[in-house]
Amino acid sequence: MTAVRRALRHAYYDWTREMPKSKRILTWFGILIQGYAIYAGMTRSLIWPLEWPKGALLYVIVWLLYVAGSGITNGMLTSEFVRKTQLESEQIAAQQIQQTLHPEGLEELRGYQMETFYRPFRNVGGDYFDVIELPDNRALLAIADVSGKGMPAALLAANIQALVRSMANVEADPRMLARQINRHLSRYTPGNRFVTAVFVVLRLDSGELTYVNAGHNAPLVWSPESTTSLEASGMPLGLFGEAAYEDGATAVPPGGALLMFTDGLTDSMSAGDPESQLREALAGPPERTMTRLRSLVDPRLNEDDVTILLVRRAAAA
Numbered sequence: 001m002t003a004v005r006r007a008l009r010h011a012y013y014d015w016t017r018e019m020p021k022s023k024r025i026l027t028w029f030g031i032l033i034q035g036y037a038i039y040a041g042m043t044r045s046l047i048w049p050l051e052w053p054k055g056a057l058l059y060v061i062v063w064l065l066y067v068a069g070s071g072i073t074n075g076m077l078t079s080e081f082v083r084k085t086q087l088e089s090e091q092i093a094a095q096q097i098q099q100t101l102h103p104e105g106l107e108e109l110r111g112y113q114m115e116t117f118y119r120p121f122r123n124v125g126g127d128y129f130d131v132i133e134l135p136d137n138r139a140l141l142a143i144a145d146v147s148g149k150g151m152p153a154a155l156l157a158a159n160i161q162a163l164v165r166s167m168a169n170v171e172a173d174p175r176m177l178a179r180q181i182n183r184h185l186s187r188y189t190p191g192n193r194f195v196t197a198v199f200v201v202l203r204l205d206s207g208e209l210t211y212v213n214a215g216h217n218a219p220l221v222w223s224p225e226s227t228t229s230l231e232a233s234g235m236p237l238g239l240f241g242e243a244a245y246e247d248g249a250t251a252v253p254p255g256g257a258l259l260m261f262t263d264g265l266t267d268s269m270s271a272g273d274p275e276s277q278l279r280e281a282l283a284g285p286p287e288r289t290m291t292r293l294r295s296l297v298d299p300r301l302n303e304d305d306v307t308i309l310l311v312r313r314a315a316a317a
Contacts, residue, residue, distance in 0.1 A: 033069030125305035126153025185238030264304035
C-alpha cells in the first residue's frame with residue numbers, strides 16, 4: 001500500500017513548480033503539444049470533427065508534433081536537472097565550509113568543561129557559536145541566530161563569525177562588540193535581515209562574567225542553589241545602526257554552569273515551561289547533561305536550527 005501511495009504521489013507531482021517562470025511555461029507548452037499530438041492521432045484529425053489531413057500525412061504531422069513537444073519538455077527538464085545538480089553541489093560545499101563555524105571540539109578552557117550541539121534544520125543554517133581565548137585569563141563566548149533559514153542565513157552567519165573573530169581582541173568588551181557589529185550589519189545587510197546574539201566575557205579564575213544580550217533567548221547561569229537568566233539588554237543586531245546596548249554582570253560559581261542556546265531548542269520542546277525543563281536538565285548528573293538537553297528536542301515540533309553551548313565550571317577543590 002505504501003508503494004502505491006508513493007507511485008501516485010510521484011505521478012501527480014508537479015516537477016516544474018520550482019523552475020523559473022519562463023522554463024515552466026515552455027515545459028508545459030511541450031507537454032500540451034505531446035497531448036495534442038496523441039489526441040490528433042486518436043481522432044485522425046488535427047481539427048476534429050473534420051478528418052484533416054487524410055492518409056499518411058496526418059501521422060507524419062502527429063509524429064513530428066510529438067517529437068517536437070517531447071524535445072521541448074525533455075530539454076527543459078534536463079536543464080532543470082543540471083541546475084539542481086549544480087545547486088546541490090554548491091550546498092554541499094557550503095555545508096563543508098560552514099562546519100568551520102561549528103567546530104566539533106573546542107579548545108578546553110582551564111577549569112571548565114565545554115560541550116556543544118548543533119543541528120541545522122536544512123543543509124546549512126543560520127546559527128553561530130564560538131569560544132575565543134583572550135589575554136588576562138579571559139574568554140569570549142558568543143552565540144548568534146540569524147533570521148531566516150538556508151543559504152542566505154548561513155552567509156550572514158559566516159559574516160558574524162568573521163566580525164567577532166576580527167574584533168574580539170580589539171573590542172573585548174561585550175557592549176562595544178555588540179555596538180560595532182550592529183553598526184556594520186545595519187549598514188551592509190538587507191533591511192529584512194537581523195541577528196539575535198549574546199556575547200559573554202568570562203574571567204576564568206573567578207567565574208565572573210559580563211555580557212550583552214541582543215534580543216536573544218536568555219542564557220542560564222545555573223548552580224544547585226539558584227538559577228540566573230541573562231535577559232535581553234538591547235535590540236537584535238542589524239535593525240538600527242545607533243541602537244544602545246547595556247551590559248550585565250554575574251558569576252558562574254564552582255560546580256555551576258552557563259547554558260547558551262538558540263530558540264530552535266526551546267521552540268522544539270513539547271510541553272511545559274521551557275526554562276523549568278532546562279533547569280531540570282542542568283540539575284542531573286553532569287556527565288549526561290548534554291544528552292538530557294538534546295532529548296528535549298521533539299522532532300515533530302522542530303522547525304529551526306538547534307544550537308547548544310554548555311560551559312560547566314569545575315567544583316571547588
